[in-house]
Amino acid sequence: MSPRLSRIPALLVVLGLAGAISLQVLRERRYPEIASPVDEIYFGSEAVGRMALSFKAVLADVYWIRAIQYFAATRLQNRPIEGEDLLYPLLDVTTTLDPAFNIAYRFGATFLSEARARGLGRPDLAMRLLDKGFAQNPSKWQYLYDKAFIYYWHSNDYRSASHWFAEAAKVPGSADWLPGLAAYMAVQGGDRQSSRFMFQQLRDSAEHEYMRKNAQLRLDQLDLLDLTDALNARLARYAQETGRPATSWEALIERRWIRAVPVDQSGLPLVIDPVTGTATVDRKSKYFPLPNEPEPARRPRPAPAPGGGS
Secondary structure, eight states, X not given: OOHHHHTHHHHHHHHHHHHHHHHHHHHHHHOTTTOOOOOOOSSOHHXXXXXXXXXXXXXXXXXXXXXXXXXXXXXXXXXXXXXXXXXXXXXXXXXXXXXTOHHHHHHHHHHHHSOTTTSOOOHHHHHHHHHHHHHHOTTOHXXXXXXXXXXXXXXXXXXXXXXXXXXXXXXXXXXXXXXXXXXXXXXXXXXXXXXXXXXXXXXXXXXSHHHXXXXXXXXXXXXXXXXHHHHHHHHHHHHHHHSSOOOSTXXXXXXXXXXXXXXXXXXXXXXXXXXXXXXXXXXXXXXXXXXXXXXXXXXXXXXXXXXXXX
């Protein structure tokens, strides 16, 4: 058999998989109400790896697509999960089939570590995936950086974060600002300045639009925390001077403490929580809920002088 003829079976398999994926995408666009995400995995990552033979890269792409579909159908749409959540197993199979699948490690870790409103809420699984990625790709210092960030943002474990920033700095070719970040984290702990810096790095180094948008959303939330801090100082001053909490922004506008009703970056007005009397974003806002900050970031800020704008 000629070399050209010997490649025909492989080509047919690839074309068949591509056609199946295209038909699935078309089906889910036309019939979204009956489109179903992955409900179970029939084989583990090792078994799939053995059966894939020379088509591992193609199958890795298929499993990666299914992981994204599953994430969108269950997490982003708040679909109830029956039985074991399959997000990590799908990512595990994907990265076993293609150990150099960079975006699956970093994007997948974002899926796994984000709180339930936007992810799986399992930073432990995210770090397991990143450990697997670094073991397979020891030149990828970004995996250790991501792991340090998870310790910082999701676990408030600054000692571990400092350690993994330092480990990332040891990888040849890593960013030159990592040693300073490790030292800063060991001394300062968590604050908004370090949070901003890390989200800026995540945004600027992201390989996928979702990761960039997620990092930018966090940066916007940090700006909103600055804004609500300033507003809460004014609300506290109003309650102290009048003996009653403000129930609307007009009370502060009348005193010229703010110029107009404050809004988030999408233009949706902020609200005064009727229970706590503090400023926050509307529940309909894409920025709700604002993140729980690391403890050192929650230091009280001095109230601004009356007449200052927001």
